[in-house]
Amino acid sequence: MSDNGPERWTVLINAEEQYGLFPAELPTPGGWHPAGFSGTEEECVAYVDEHWTDMRPLSLRQALADGSAA
Numbered sequence: 001m002s003d004n005g006p007e008r009w010t011v012l013i014n015a016e017e018q019y020g021l022f023p024a025e026l027p028t029p030g031g032w033h034p035a036g037f038s039g040t041e042e043e044c045v046a047y048v049d050e051h052w053t054d055m056r057p058l059s060l061r062q063a064l065a066d067g068s069a070a
Contacts, residue, residue: 005041006023006041007040008023008024008025008038008039008040009022009023009024009038009040009043009044010022010023010024010028010034010037010038011034011035011036011038011048012028012029012034012035013032013033013035014032014033015031016057016058016059017052017057017058018057019048019051019052021044021045021048024038035047035051
């Protein structure tokens with residue numbers, strides 16, 4: 001990492017299908033896996049904006065689809 005932060009980022013996704021950016025040179029934290037995209041911070045933000053179109057966690061989307069959420 002430079003003094004201004006990491007130069008390369010990777011996009012991560014968790015079990016709830018929520019996205020996050022993480023410095024590419026660090027090991028992936030528990031509970032997350034690579035979404036298959038790395039780049040500059042701006043490139044990664046653009047990737048997330050394009051792919052994370054429903055901000056609701058997976059469990060909520062499933063509950064609403066099943067009719068079990070009030």
